[in-house]
Amino acid sequence: xxxxSAWSVFRHALTGNRHWPRAWRDPEPKxxxxxxxxxxxxxxxxxxxYLASVHGIRKVAVLEKSYIGSGNTGRNTTIVRSNYEQNAxxxxxxxxxxxxxxxxxxxxxxTMFSQRGVLDVAQSEGMVERYIRRGNAMRLNGIDAEFLxxxxxxxxxxxxxxxxxxxxxxxxxxxxxxxxxxxxxAVAWGFARAADSLGVDIIQGCEVxxxxxxxxxxxxxxTNRGDxxxxxxxxxxxxxxxxxxxxxxxxxxxxxHVLQAFVTEPVKPxxxxxxxxxxxxxxxxxSDRGSLxxxxxxxxxxxxxxxxxxxxxxxxxxAAVTMFPMLGRVxxxxxxxxxxxxxxxxSPIIGASPIEGLYLNCGWCYGGFKATxxxxxxxxxxxxxxxxxxxxxxxxxDRFERGYTINENGAGPFFNLH
Amino acid sequence: MIRLRCPHCGLRxxxxxxxxxxxxxxxxxxxxxxxxxxxxxxxxxxxxxxxxRGVQEEFWHHGRGCRAWLVVTRNTETHEVLDTxxxxxxGDRA
Ligand SMILES: Cc1cc2nc3c(=O)[nH]c(=O)nc-3n(C[C@H](O)[C@H](O)[C@H](O)COP(=O)(O)OP(=O)(O)OC[C@H]3O[C@@H](n4cnc5c(N)ncnc54)[C@H](O)[C@@H]3O)c2cc1C
Ligand SMILES: [Zn+2]
Numbered sequence: 056x057x058x059x060s061a062w063s064v065f066r067h068a069l070t071g072n073r074h075w076p077r078a079w080r081d082p083e084p085k086x087x088x089x090x091x092x093x094x095x096x097x098x099x100x101x102x103x104x105y106l107a108s109v110h111g112i113r114k115v116a117v118l119e120k121s122y123i124g125s126g127n128t129g130r131n132t133t134i135v136r137s138n139y140e141q142n143a144x145x146x147x148x149x150x151x152x153x154x155x156x157x158x159x160x161x162x163x164x165x166t167m168f169s170q171r172g173v174l175d176v177a178q179s180e181g182m183v184e185r186y187i188r189r190g191n192a193m194r195l196n197g198i199d200a201e202f203l204x205x206x207x208x209x210x211x212x213x214x215x216x217x218x219x220x221x222x223x224x225x226x227x228x229x230x231x232x233x234x235x236x237x238x239x240x241a242v243a244w245g246f247a248r249a250a251d252s253l254g255v256d257i258i259q260g261c262e263v264x265x266x267x268x269x270x271x272x273x274x275x276x277x278t279n280r281g282d283x284x285x286x287x288x289x290x291x292x293x294x295x296x297x298x299x300x301x302x303x304x305x306x307x308x309x310x311x312h313v314l315q316a317f318v319t320e321p322v323k324p325x326x327x328x329x330x331x332x333x334x335x336x337x338x339x340x341x342s343d344r345g346s347l348x349x350x351x352x353x354x355x356x357x358x359x360x361x362x363x364x365x366x367x368x369x370x371x372x373x374a375a376v377t378m379f380p381m382l383g384r385v386x387x388x389x390x391x392x393x394x395x396x397x398x399x400x401x402s403p404i405i406g407a408s409p410i411e412g413l414y415l416n417c418g419w420c421y422g423g424f425k426a427t428x429x430x431x432x433x434x435x436x437x438x439x440x441x442x443x444x445x446x447x448x449x450x451x452x453d454r455f456e457r458g459y460t461i462n463e464n465g466a467g468p469f470f471n472l473h
Numbered sequence: 474m475i476r477l478r479c480p481h482c483g484l485r486x487x488x489x490x491x492x493x494x495x496x497x498x499x500x501x502x503x504x505x506x507x508x509x510x511x512x513x514x515x516x517x518x519x520x521x522x523x524x525x526r527g528v529q530e531e532f533w534h535h536g537r538g539c540r541a542w543l544v545v546t547r548n549t550e551t552h553e554v555l556d557t558x559x560x561x562x563x564g565d566r567a
Contacts, residue, residue: 297524308520310494311549356492359526359550365474366488399520456516468519471492
């Protein structure tokens with residue numbers, strides 16, 4: 056791989072940018088690999104990269120039914136944070152956030168990671184107490200957290216509603232300065248290019264349609280481009296997990312739900328951090344291009360359709376103009392939906408499946424983009440050694456039957472309430 | 474908007490209903506209490522789902538209407554509604 060540098064940008068500019076080499080190869084699938092990863096989203100690609108770079112396992116293929124990043128990786132609103140209260144979550148997402156901080160250098164690819172902070176706005180006294188408690192829990196886990204006063208929140212957000220104009224006055228906010236967002240496609244492309252340069256085969260247009268069963272074991276996959284054998288097979292198919300695991304006869308604690316996101320025409324800089332308004336089921340940030348990117352709740356019925364429904368459009372837009380009345384005249388550019396793999400405790404599953412040879416990376420709900428490097432790192436460790444790392448051990452599949460759920464918001468075992 | 478034909482109220486917008494989920498799981502009896510081990514009836518009921526990409530039977534509650542529980546047969550990929558009936562009429566489980 057030819058490293059990208061300021062010099063290469065300059066040199067290619069002189070020749071009209073017509074001679075850039077391909078960023079990754081387009082190989083034919085081989086008969087077999089040490090590890091086959093199903094799903095070419097950020098998680099699958101990161102897993103392949105860390106298998107090759109950390110564990111020296113280079114006979115690896117990533118199989119993607121469409122093009123890489125076409126799933127939730129390319130559909131999400133790119134918030135990266137580690138402001139969790141539960142120890143297992145805090146440790147895992149902070150591990151991931153630390154990887155984000157060096158990711159562009161590590162991959163020699165600009166992921167445009169911008170630590171502009173995430174501010175959870177408290178709109179009731181009860182929320183103040185909960186946020187302070189969460190902030191304290193974060194600090195005990197070595198994570199940056201600050202509780203801001205109403206005046207501090209207002210000074211950061213010039214366009215926000217007046218207290219007198221809204222039922223829910225601003226009571227303060229929980230701020231994580233090191234959080235932020237990143238360019239979603241760049242994360243998939245950066246991992247793909249770096250993994251490819253270490254010998255990983257990234258095979259697009261290759262859909263897994265079944266598994267090669269040998270006795271009790273899974274020994275590879277069936278695809279539209281032929282059978283591919285694998286020492287170990289890892290699933291990283293997010294919203295499609297229920298369907299793909301079903302091909303191996305597995306039922307999982309996962310239900311697929313659709314989440315929508317929205318983007319406006321580009322405007323001048325107005326919001327320089329990432330904001331969440333839990334009470335209004337609303338969050339918003341501004342992309343580097345100037346578009347306001349925002350979203351809200353799940354559509355709440357199970358769905359494999361990558362599109363959502365109008366009641367949510369209504370709710371989200373209503374929240375947008377209530378929180379920021381100035382947005383009333385901004386035009387929407389587009390909105391879309393992605394299929395999220397919801398679990399009954401709202402936390403992911405990374406580890407072995409009940410079937411030998413098959414490993415699971417799923418249950419990311421609507422929060423797995425921030426996990427991309429950490430998830431890849433932990434899944435690679437699990438696939439390479441056959442056992443989980445201490446950080447992902449709590450996220451084992453059997454936590455449900457053992458009664459060790461990791462339930463950040465305390466909702467019961469309902470997939471659409473997390 | 475998905476529209477469900479409630480046997481009591483007729484064709485109504487889905488925003489009047491609350492989705493509960495897979496209607497093929499059945500709640501175990503008290504004799505299975507405490508049984509959360511793998512394959513255990515309670516752990517299956519609480520956590521495991523078929524989650525099909527295609528036709529699924531599911532519970533919806535007409536909370537902003539007649540308050541009846543319905544069993545809706547719906548395609549999760551196309552959102553097409555194939556059948557709606559009262560859960561009560563199924564009689565067997567819920
Ligand atoms: C609207 C929306 C907003 C979100 N916002 C955020 C956010 O702000 N912050 C955050 O942290 N997370 C967010 N998320 C969640 C996040 O996007 C996901 O958790 C994360 O991207 C999952 O990455 P992945 O690599 O596991 O999955 P994906 O990127 O979905 O990759 C899975 C891939 O598997 C492929 N695949 C499926 N079936 C097969 C098959 N049979 N054979 C081969 N390939 C197959 C798919 O084509 C897909 O490319 C959001 C999600 C949505 C939908
Ligand atoms: Zn009714």
